[in-house]
Amino acid sequence: MNTKTEADYKSGYVAVIGRPNVGKSTLINQILQQKLSIVSHKPQTTRHQILAIHSTETAQIVFIDTPGIHNQKGTALNKHLNQTAQSSSHGVDAVLFLVEALKWTDEDLRAVKVMSQSSAKKILVINKVDKVKNKEQLIPFVEKIVGEFDFNDVHYISALRNKHINPLLAAIYETLPAGSPIFDEDQVSDRSTRFFITELIREQLMERFHQELPYSVTVNIEAYEIKGAIHHIHANIWVERNNQKRIIIGTKGEAIKQIGINARREIEKFIENKVNLKLWVKVKSSWTDDIRAIEALGYTDEFKD
Ligand SMILES: Nc1nc2c(ncn2[C@@H]2O[C@H](COP(=O)(O)OP(=O)(O)OP(=O)(O)O)[C@@H](O)[C@H]2O)c(=O)[nH]1
Ligand SMILES: [Mg+2]
Missing domain, CATH: 3.40.50.300 (P-loop containing nucleotide triphosphate hydrolases)
Structure with missing residues (x-):
């Protein structure tokens, strides 16, 4: 209160x-x-x-x-x-x-x-x-x-x-005007844990592939289940073309494996729990031009007041 x-x-x-x-x-x-x-x-x-x-x-x-x-x-x-x-x-x-x-x-x-x-x-x-x-x-x-x-x-x-x-x-x-707190004082954001998880995965992608990949790479969570002490997270990485998918996966899956390891570490720090992270790379052609796809991936109605 x-x-x-x-x-x-x-x-x-x-x-x-x-x-x-x-x-x-x-x-x-x-x-x-x-x-x-x-x-x-x-x-x-x-x-x-x-x-x-x-x-x-x-x-x-x-x-x-x-x-x-x-x-x-x-x-x-x-x-x-x-x-x-x-x-x-x-x-x-x-x-x-x-x-x-x-x-x-x-x-x-x-x-x-x-x-x-x-x-x-x-x-x-x-x-x-x-x-x-x-x-x-x-x-x-x-x-x-x-x-x-x-x-x-x-x-x-x-x-x-x-x-x-x-x-x-x-x-x-x-x-600032005088006024009481707008949000609970222990709340740090309006965003959900799921949102931050997708962002932490996207950050790894940006870091590793900043030359090769366009801005259009995006991530969504397909499933999130807590079993015992472990958070099982299944996320999709969306790209526009098959060659982008190949880049993210890398030779013998080496690149996606490293992305997964790094992202998992960051997510564990963020949620302070052990994580089992599964990543899938999926192709959706030209989603950056498709307003419905933008809505589906959560790019609208973002400002809650
Ligand atoms: N040297 C230096 N680098 C900085 C400073 N602040 C930010 N950077 C670097 O600038 C780059 C961009 O920082 P961001 O915080 O992502 O910039 P942003 O304005 O949020 O960028 P967008 O989200 O793309 O609009 C990163 O590499 C930061 O480390 C600073 O005070 N000094
Ligand atoms: Mg920024």
Whole structure:
């Protein structure tokens, strides 16, 4: 039960927006000290909107991790990812707009325009400052951005190295309205365990096959059974073509075996139980263009409020 009263507590939603690969998920994981959102060096890692709930003694910040806003046109999946990110900047108390230090691309421009439409408080977050040797270079970089677009505040951080996150949290706190906790204080996400399991498998696929496989690889759980102390999980990996299936399976099944071992380890850490993981690779032609398939694989109606 929530015992906090409005007088001594603040709570609200904060959307984290930016082009792919700027470090949105890394920042959220760092704040929560938990891997809620998978991370990779490949752009467009996040595909689903995820709520990450950060509860402290004085506030509850509900972060919305979003897919990076990108310029790739075409498939229904790509359009859906951009729409997801756009819609999340509305109805929130603050927007964190992430950019990578000294890197400004057309995709950042597209993302900042989306963000500008939001009526929430806007915080510009310059991430990956650990990569910048001469920090003075940051001044003209930031001046140009704040000269063109409206921000209430600017922060310089390294999400990866956990640098200057506390001042950012303090600034977020200032934007929140008074209110009692929105979620139970021990709840960290709106997502199910099954969802995180599919994400942990997808993370291994992205890590190993980032060159060979398209973004369209997806995972669903076919069966989940707990027998005694062991969780038996049977998951399908969906690809679009037979040659992609061959890549994932590898010579004599070596690749899929390794994916399975690594994913099982991550899943065991996450659910704190022993796991027996079975993976199957299945081909569904062009599911990224098929809006019904996108619905079936859970890419819609993601934001529960
Ligand atoms: N050097 C450095 N690398 C970082 C930092 N933050 C994130 N990264 C790296 O940047 C890459 C992308 O990070 P993600 O957190 O997946 O980025 P994202 O914005 O969520 O990307 P999408 O989900 O694709 O939109 C990963 O390789 C991270 O390790 C940072 O502060 N410094
Ligand atoms: Mg991400």
